[in-house]
Amino acid sequence: MSHAPLSYIHPSAHSPWSTYLSQVDRVLPYLGDLARWGETLKRPKRALIVDVPIEMDDGSVRHFEGYRVQHNLSRGPGKGGVRYHPDVTLEEVMALSAWMTVKNAAVNLPYGGAKGGIRVDPRSLSTKELERMTRRYTSEIGIIIGPNQDIPAPDVGTNPQIMAWMMDTYSMNIGGSASGVVTGKPIHLGGSLGRVKATGRGVFVTGREAARRIGLDLDGAKVMVQGFGNVGSAAAELFGQAGAKIVAVQDHTGTIVNPKGLDLSELLPLVKRQGGVAGFAGHPSGAERIDDEAFWDLDCDVLIPAALEGVITPARVERLKAKLVLEGANGPTLPEADDALAERGVLVVPDVICNAGGVTVSYFEWVQDFSSFFWSEDEINLRLDKIMVDALRRIWDTADRYRITLRTATFAVACERILMARQERGLYP
Ligand SMILES: NC(=O)C1=CN([C@@H]2O[C@H](COP(=O)(O)OP(=O)(O)OC[C@H]3O[C@@H](n4cnc5c(N)ncnc54)[C@H](O)[C@@H]3O)[C@@H](O)[C@H]2O)C=CC1
Ligand SMILES: O=C(O)CCC(=O)C(=O)O
Numbered sequence: 102m103s104h105a106p107l108s109y110i111h112p113s114a115h116s117p118w119s120t121y122l123s124q125v126d127r128v129l130p131y132l133g134d135l136a137r138w139g140e141t142l143k144r145p146k147r148a149l150i151v152d153v154p155i156e157m158d159d160g161s162v163r164h165f166e167g168y169r170v171q172h173n174l175s176r177g178p179g180k181g182g183v184r185y186h187p188d189v190t191l192e193e194v195m196a197l198s199a200w201m202t203v204k205n206a207a208v209n210l211p212y213g214g215a216k217g218g219i220r221v222d223p224r225s226l227s228t229k230e231l232e233r234m235t236r237r238y239t240s241e242i243g244i245i246i247g248p249n250q251d252i253p254a255p256d257v258g259t260n261p262q263i264m265a266w267m268m269d270t271y272s273m274n275i276g277g278s279a280s281g282v283v284t285g286k287p288i289h290l291g292g293s294l295g296r297v298k299a300t301g302r303g304v305f306v307t308g309r310e311a312a313r314r315i316g317l318d319l320d321g322a323k324v325m326v327q328g329f330g331n332v333g334s335a336a337a338e339l340f341g342q343a344g345a346k347i348v349a350v351q352d353h354t355g356t357i358v359n360p361k362g363l364d365l366s367e368l369l370p371l372v373k374r375q376g377g378v379a380g381f382a383g384h385p386s387g388a389e390r391i392d393d394e395a396f397w398d399l400d401c402d403v404l405i406p407a408a409l410e411g412v413i414t415p416a417r418v419e420r421l422k423a424k425l426v427l428e429g430a431n432g433p434t435l436p437e438a439d440d441a442l443a444e445r446g447v448l449v450v451p452d453v454i455c456n457a458g459g460v461t462v463s464y465f466e467w468v469q470d471f472s473s474f475f476w477s478e479d480e481i482n483l484r485l486d487k488i489m490v491d492a493l494r495r496i497w498d499t500a501d502r503y504r505i506t507l508r509t510a511t512f513a514v515a516c517e518r519i520l521m522a523r524q525e526r527g528l529y530p
Pocket of ligand 1 (some may be wrong): 332
């Protein structure tokens with residue numbers, strides 16, 4: 102008897118795609134007549150799977166599986182990062198691309214949503230192998246990306262150097278310079294000041310606003326951060342500057358704690374040198390290593406998940422002490438855990454607004470590339486702050502009006518924009 106999968110849009114249990122679909126189901130009752138377009142949100146517009154063969158340094162040949170999914174293009178070109186991680190799957194990239202559609206609309210950027218990835222552990226490759234793989238992947242997805250089609254950017258496991266190789270490969274293939282084909286590039290290649298820390302900055306800005314509204318003083322507040330890469334480290338730094346104590350940090354190498362607050366001026370350079378936080382245990386400034394699972398029992402006011410999906414489970418919610426969860430990561434909370442957090446009165450600022458600072462500054466980068474006129478970092482940070490604060494205010498009002506969570510309110514604001522655009526474009530474009 103054959104057990105063929107029902108369809109690629111049919112989710113597997115507890116997958117990011119099933120989380121996303123249940124988030125869509127929760128918003129449909131708030132969309133009025135536009136809900137008739139709801140199925141649009143549940144299907145990626147286009148999903149490309151590519152074979153990425155490269156020659157390794159030892160002369161052998163390896164094949165990697167790559168993806169680029171354009172979930173929705175109703176509001177503009179696709180936009181979203183590229184992930185290099187050994188667990189990447191088509192289904193995960195579908196969810197990540199769909200969250201980009203919602204996020205871009207939530208902050209009103211003129212983009213649809215897309216995301217890409219390669220199933221690889223980038224740490225296992227040499228720099229030359231990484232470059233060959235990135236260039237081959239870029240050529241393979243070159244048929245659907247472009248400054249007006251779909252604009253990749255960094256996500257987990259990718260960085261400005263990888264964006265530079267993507268931009269260079271795409272430019273060589275079209276025979277011209279196309280700096281607007283990717284964002285998150287190095288500054289010398291048309292990258293934007295402020296992009297590297299923009300996602301963490303957005304987490305801080307939305308966190309600052311949420312804390313103010315619930316009467317939580319950030320000065321002295323205890324903050325735990327899971328994931329200490331681009332997003333987690335930048336957010337931790339800004340919370341530290343606002344007077345908060347970063348009492349625990351967890352990454353793929355381990356978990357370190359200091360109830361009095363970890364010394365970030367020592368921790369940040371160590372992580373750059375060693376590639377993880379574990380080596381900070383026993384540091385003279387004070388840091389102890391604990392079991393990873395014990396992270397969820399620690400005393401804290403704010404939790405910032407900034408690593409991967411599905412880490413906030415109902416069982417962990419029962420143990421969690423935080424009053425405020427700021428989703429730096431995409432999809433860190435399972436739907437049942439979302440309900441449990443709401444029941445316990447824990448406020449969640451959802452990924453689709455909380456981590457939108459990165460793509461907002463990516464948008465600034467794209468605009469600057471098109472106009473060949475570059476802004477100062479202060480200008481970028483000020484504009485970012487305003488966009489995030491205004492977007493969060495509108496979402497908060499929607500949540501109050503319908504008595505719904507900030508997640509469903511963000512989906513309501515965003516999906517109305519997406520489906521209005523869909524409707525206005527017409528069914529047979
Ligand atoms: N880079 C960006 O601009 C944006 C990233 N995000 C999201 O933020 C999250 C983090 O992304 P980046 O900081 O860019 O990635 P990154 O690659 O710079 O850092 C990832 C971090 O997660 C940690 N990690 C990996 N597996 C882990 C595990 N099992 N337990 C604990 N920690 C683990 C790594 O050690 C590392 O510290 C992802 O969900 C990503 O999609 C969202 C918006 C924009
Ligand atoms: O900067 C971008 O275009 C996208 C960043 C991203 O992948 C995300 O927001 O999850």
